[in-house]
Amino acid sequence: MSLVVYLAALVFGMTSVLLFRRPRTAMRNPLTQSTCAAIVLGALVFVCAAPATLATVNELTGVPNFGAPLTYGMLSAYSCAVLVLLINWRGGSRERVRRMVLRTMAAYGLLVVAIVVLFALADADTERLTDLDTYYAGTPFMREMILLYLLGHTAAMLVMCAVCVKWGREVGGLLRAGLRLILLGALLDVVGFQLTKYTAVVARWSGHDLDFLSTTVAPPMASLAALLCSAGFALPRLLPPVVAHWRGLGDYRRLDPLWSLVKSVSTAPKPPASWWQLPQARLQWREVSIHDALLALAPYFDHRVRERVRDTALGAGRSPHEARLAAEAAMLADAARRAVAGEEPPETPGTYRLHATEVLGPSGLVELAQTLDRPPAASGGAVPSSRTGPMAEPEEPHVA
Structure with missing residues (x-):
């Protein structure tokens, strides 16, 4: 499972590398910065959530399940980065954008602090690498921590869905295609990842065992959703230069006769x-x-x-x-x-x-x-017979 998660993180992160191929230009563009930040944080979520990473983090820190608040905090940071990206993508006056970005960062910053505090207060001495959400679903403070990170991520994804539906009616071309990919990824995240997590946790509360939804169904759905979202964010930025270079290569070859x-x-x-x-x-x-x-x-x-x-x-x-x-x-x-x-x-x-x-x-x-x-x-005709002499060529404008 760790190998699959690491592969998803690698593919996810490569999108950021492509977007950041010109560091000097990218550093001056808030949209590129926020896009790369969201994609990098998404890749880090996958890295942190891998069982191998969780085991290593727990061992290095000496704290059982320390990887849980780390992963949940990273996921909350990713949710915040997605909202910041949407704010920058939408645009507006500099002051308005700055104010909304600061408010979003403050809200999710408090969420991360709450996750850490709740973990510190909880009694979670048994290490769980794949089923922590359901194993500790009824444990005081751990229960609240799990719900808090899920609610924070759900809020970000629902906002993204609403924004994509609204903007999709106002734009066209590649931007609309990108928004549809993002919407598809967000819906897949809500249904395939969050809903399965909520269902498994609630099932534990009622004495039932649906842990497979959290451990088997949710992770691949989250990976696919994140990849779709990253493709949607990157498509309007990467495809135009790719098409331009492809056309340039075609024109370069078509100029060969001349x-x-x-x-x-x-x-x-x-x-x-x-x-x-x-x-x-x-x-x-x-x-x-x-x-x-x-x-x-x-x-x-x-x-x-x-x-x-x-x-x-x-x-x-x-x-x-x-x-x-x-x-x-x-x-x-x-x-x-x-x-x-x-x-x-x-x-x-x-x-x-x-x-x-x-x-x-x-x-x-x-x-x-x-x-x-x-x-x-x-x-429409051959080159006239003025071509004479030892270097005469066939009487046509064709050049091999």
Whole structure:
């Protein structure tokens, strides 16, 4: 059982590591701080609740069941952190947020103190590593301590459920998806963990034995609930950059035909070769290098080539935009051939801006690269027969 709990704590804690991947930025963001604090405390609850940890803590302190107030106090701190996270997530004026956070921390701080005091007053000399809640359900002071930590956690989860339902009607997209995951996790916590604990404790009061609900059913339900909540908190924060890097990797690869054509004339400095470099950084470097190469090739643009291919594409029924892309691809391929062959620029140069340089981001370059990679029939015409000499290439804007 300890191994399963430790594994849940590890998975839970890794979410915090991902969110805290940029410490300097994260430390200035209250939302990131509170998210990481809630997830770390949740992971610590699992670590403290593992039977192996409880046995070690009891042995080191020399106090039977000392791990109980430690675990319950950590769970109360986690409940407080969840509420603080919700407060920061909701936002508002700085003073209002600060006031609500302080009130929440004060309330749960008193709860932790009460748990410790009640444990100190109780007679709990028999060590129980898995069934303490039901074993001491009728013991004075221990009974109150158990109910107190359960009520504190229940209050936090019910507030979270209410907030998620309310906010879910006001937002959309990833934020709504995250709220639904949090709501699912909170409901699972209430039903699968807390309700089973309450049922097992009340059963003991009435002379029945339903301890399996507390010892067998509740722990895995609590683990699953916490993982769902952490996923809900992290999803709106982690998924957008992940999607952005995935798209960046796709754009980086789609630029290959264009980069293969112009890389020989690019003078942009090469970045250090790092296999771990993020796709967005690789894409940014390739964009800069391609734009640098396009500037170098501009004097070699032959506008007669462009106009001829454009007219051919329009005559073939292509849209004006497709015809322009096909014409620019042909002109660029011709310019690259001239530059590599050391030929003189055309006698009638002119000022012309490629479509790829008129739009922000890599989309224009990607369009140009994909036009280069299409067969001549699809791109609206081949590169004209001005390609002559020993370095002539097939008469098409395709670059392998």
